[in-house]
Amino acid sequence: MKLTKILLASTSLTLAAGLVQAQEMANDMTLVSWGGAYQSSQQNAYVAPYLEANPDVTAVWDESSAEAVAKLRAMNEAGNITWDLVDVVASDAIRLCDEGLAMEYDPDELLAPGDDGTPASDDFGDLIVSDCFIPQIVYSTTFGYRTDMVGDTPPTKICDVFDLETYPGKRSLEKRPINNMEWALLCDGVAKDEVYDVLGTPEGQERALAKLDTIKDEVIWWSAGADTPQLLADGEIVMGSTYNGRLFSVIEEQDQPVAMLWDAQVFDLDGWIIPAGLPEDRLARVKDFVRFATDTQRLADQAKYISYGPARASSAPLVGEHAELGIKMAPHMPTDPENAKNTFLYNYEFWADYRDDIDAKFQAWLAK
Amino acid sequence: MSDTTQNGPVLAADGTPLKRSLARALRMQKMRALMLIAPLLLFVVITFIAPIADMLFRSVENKIVATTLPNTVVALQDWDATGDAPPAEPVYESLYYDMFVAAEAKEHTKLGSRLNYEQTGLSSLFRSSGRRLDDAGEAQIDALEDLNPAWEDPAFWYALMDAGSGAADDDLLAAKRKQMTELTDIDHGVDIGFAPRADISQLLPKTADAYTLFALFTAVEDEDVVAEEEPWEAVKVALVQDLQEGADVSSYTGPGAAELAAAQTALAELPAMNFKEVFLDIDKDWGSVDNWSTIQTYSPRYTSGYFLNAIDMQKGPDGPEARPENQQIYMMLFKRTLFMSLVITGSCILLGYPVAWILANLPMRTANLLMILVLLPFWTSLLVRTSAWKVMLQQQGVINDVLVWLGLVADDARLVMINNQFGTIVAMTHILLPFMILPMYSVMQTIPPSYLRAAKSLGANNWTAFWRVYFPQSVPGIGAGSILVFILSIGYYITPEIVGGTTGTFISNRIAYHISSSLNWGLAAALGAILLAVVLLLYYAYDKIVGIDNVKLGG
Structure with a gap:
């Protein structure tokens, strides 16, 4: 079964390669990603195999995803787009699409x-949240805690983050309103499906900030994804929010006394965008690469290297074991049923509208 | 001074007044000097001043509203934003035609993002409305096409609208070229293989208008042939409107005359276009007075809105007003930035002065060795040094560990020295210290040691000799170092971002946020312009009080 699949994949690959030779294709690609473990999972899962199949092609990484929106805009204004494919979170993709910077x-x-024949639009389904966004992975922002600092009663609920009595000590939260405001409202007694309705009103925003105010003195605010894992490893904090893949690396790869809190974790997406206005030959190369890099097998392969769920429904059954540790990856995926009992869906549309307004209030509150 | 004597002006050898002759000679000299530095001047202007000016210009530039919704902005001028009624039908009509083209050119979402900075919700309002405009006037268009399939035929439309060898309406074409060029920033002055018929644009003004826009877009953006593409819905809606409003087609005899007459008869039985309803169907927020008032307030091509925002104010319908208290942040950050920069400058002086003094007074060999120690951190990455401070200062960090081990601090009461103002001040003082020591050192090196000896031999004690003789001579070094450190620290953002927490961040952190994250470059430019003005003002004040001549960067 597997062998035939590989054979099929490689034949179709050679076929595809033969077909596209006819078109003019550039031989250099500049890929933009986040660096770190995530980028190496991309390198291992699909960039290296692609380069092997196309020996003439070279790919260069640029670790600029965090500033991608601003840099793309600057490139666009200068009329010189040097990137071919950019990895961004979904909300940035929406923004880039709105600004006409993504194709x-x-x-x-x-x-x-x-691989079961489902058209891509169905296979990715709702995850294509913008006309420009090519989803790759599902990740979630969740909490990790020090197992040696919480006594015999480890936290099990998101609201334990706001419980300073049972869990004294510092916690880390991201220095932006997104996610924090939702969690605050959830723990202030707002029902899950009403969170965004409440957050859309000035009173609701005040309410969320008032809830956050109860732990403000005990919060260390992070802005880089590596901060919380570092703070946890140093024992600076009892618990902190970060991306589940980072926590996986702290727990399984670095063997720190840290565990994960799977409750009300916020589902989010990451994927590619193709910058608008690429020349024909570079666009042809990028399209060829993206088709390869987002097929069922490649997305499933990526999960061998990092604990983020593949964005294709058809990839999920193919998720196997960690490439080095040999442990099963499925239980570490945010999409695993055991972990996804109580998840929170991030509302892109809401934040696209309210981001500027709530951010102003949040920052003013922070600086007080 | 006067160049005249009692006997008249003093004359040069050639008879011209001496003053004029002198001025000419001097001017020649100045010109020659200017020519010599011209390449450098040009270089500085092009690579340094022009980009900064361009960036700062964004703080007042606001043409996106007027270029994306040109007709709406005009129609909206007379609307009264202080009342509680949304604008009337003509505004919605203009909005439909403006928005349709903008959506085809994918420019409407840009405007949505721009206006969302001022009014929450406009981003998604524009995004979702752009897509759904295609459905407007569906009933009327269907009736038209059912009546005669010619209305779906590109060639028929082209024959109807194109001037061919007849009279063309050049004014209309020129106006639409300008509109499209402004909208898309792409030059629409090229040949598009179409010119609107003069008699049709008289008879069916809205249709000619919409078709010309369609033709320009098809030829320039899509690079297709106009005669081979079916016009988009807005053109048909415009025709419906023209015919229903009683265009007199009976006098028209050109191509398509029969079809027009038939269409007019058929359309007479259908309801008229109601654009207000169309928009309210798409989203009820199009009826919101607040939204319209925002569009009206920000319709001029230049705005003071960004600057008002940068000082915690906003543009209201009745002029500038203070922002709600829970959104005020920038003035506080400006004050904090200035205050902390002063503290950092002060602590750099305190720490740097003795070091510079030792460096200047040691024998050359030892001084050079020490100098390397001062410069060493300079050669280490800024990020590494900042992160090192994190390791030192955090609660489980080196300093706290030592204090706990010594028993000076209880284990459960470790000092909080990072993620606050203290952390920022410590880390930035360390990072900026070389900028203070180096100018001080180079000034102190030039102070002859014999002066101090002379002072002492005249009876001064150590303190008096230092304070009355040495210190005044070292002031230019302090001045230079202070200006360097202060100006550098006022614009710092990496270090405060990493160790500043919430109370130790600077205004530059917000500028960085608006540049890279919220993409509100106008506000970032306004904040930057204010910061620049503050620095220049302080520099001016420094010049008036201390005198810039007293600043020395070296011997």
């Missing part, structure tokens, strides 16, 4: 169908 695409035309 709109047709999923069924650009992306390969699933």
Whole structure:
């Protein structure tokens, strides 16, 4: 079964390669990503295999995803787009699409169908949250805690973050309103499906900030994804929010006394965008690469290196074991049923609208 | 001074007044000097001043509203934003035509993001409305196309609208070229293989208007042939409107005359276009007075809005007003930035002065060795040094560990020395110290040691000799170092971002946020412009009080 699949994949690959040779294709690609473990998972899962299949092609990484929006805008104004494919979170993709900086695409035309024949638009489903966004992974922002600092009663609920009596000590939260405001409202007694309705009103925003105020003195605010894992490893904090892949690395790869809190974790997406206005030959190369890099097997392969769930429904059954540790990856995925009992869905539309307004209030509150 | 004597002006050898002759000679000299430095001047202007000026210009520039919704902005001028009624039908009509083209050119979402900085919700309002405009006037368009399939035929439309060899309405074409060029920033002055018929643009003004826009877009953006593409919905809606409003097609005899007459008869039975309803159907927020008032307030091509925002104010319908208290942040950050920069400068002086003094007074060999120690941190990455301070200062860090081990601090009461103002001040003092020591050192080196000896031999004690003789001569070094450190620290953002927590961040952190995250470059430019003005003002004050001549960077 597996062998045939590989054979099929490689034949279709050679076929595809043969077909596209006819078109003019540039041989250099500049890929933009986040660096670290995530970027190496991309390198291992699909960039290296692609380069092997296309020996003439070279790929260069640029670790600028965090500033991608501003840099793309500057490149666009200068009229010189040097990037070919950019990895961004979904909310940035929406913004880039709105600003006309990312290219709109047709999923069924650009992306390969699933290995079970499902058209790409169905295989990715709702995860294509913008006309420009090519989803790769599902990640979640959740809490990790020091097992040696919480006594015999480890936290099990998101609201334990706000419980200073049972869990004294510092906690780390991201220095932006997104996620924190939702958690604050959830723990202030707002029902999950009403959170965004409440947060849309000035009173609701005040309410969320008032809830955050109860722990403000005990919070260390982070802005880089590596901060919370570092603070946890140093014992600076009892618990802190970060991306689940970072926590996986602290727990399984670095063997720190840290555990994960799977409650009300916020589901979010990460994926590619193609910058608008690429020359024909570079665009042809990028399209060829993206088709390969987002097919069912490649997305499943990525999960061998990092604990983020593949964005394709058809990739989920193929998720196997960690490439080095040999442990099963499925239980560490944010999409695993055991972990996804109580998840929170991030509302892109809401934050696209309210980001500027709530951020102003949040920052004013922080600085007080 | 006067160049005249009692006998008249003093004359040069050639008979011209001496003053003029002298001025000419001097001017020649100045010109020659200017020519010599011209390449450098040009270089500085092009690579340094022009980009900064361009960036600062964004703080007042606001043409996006007027270029994306040109007709709406005009129609909206007379609307009264202080009342509680949304604008009337003509505004919605202009909005429909403006927005349709903007959506085709994918420019409407940019405007949505721009206006969302001022009014929450406009971003998604524009994004979702752009897509759904295609459905407007569906009933009327269907009726038109059912009546005669010619209305779906690109060639028929082209024959109807194009001037061919007849009279063309050049004014209309020129106006639409300008509109599209402004909207998309792409030059629409090229040949598009279409010119609107003069008699049609008289008879069916809205249709000619919409078709010309369509033709420009098709030829320039899509690079297609106009005669081979079916016009988009807005053109048909415009035709419906023209015919229903009683265009007199009976006098028209050109191509398509029969079809027009038939269409007019058929359309007479259908309801008229109601654009207000169309927009309210798409989203009820199009009826919100606040939204319209924001569009109206920000319709001029230049705005003071960003600057008002940068000083915690906003543009209201009745002029500038203070922002709600829970959104005020920038003035506080400006004050904090100035205060902390002063503290950092002060602590650099205190720490740097003795070091510079030792460096200047040691024998050359030892001084050079020490100098390397001063410069060494300079050669280490800024991020590494800042992160090192994190390791030192955090609660489980080196300093706290030592204090606990010594028993000076209880284990459960470890000092909080980072993620606050203290952390920022410590880390930035360390990082900026070389900028203080180096100018001080180079000034102190030039103070002859014999002066101090002379003072002492005249009876001064150590303190008097230092304070009355040595210190005044070292002031220019302090001045230079202080200006360097102060100006550098006022614009710092990496270190405060990493160790500043919430109380130790600077205004530059917000500028960085607006540049890289919220993409509100106008506000970032306004904040930057204010910061620049503050620095220049302080520099001016420094010059008036201390005198810039007293600043020395070296011997």
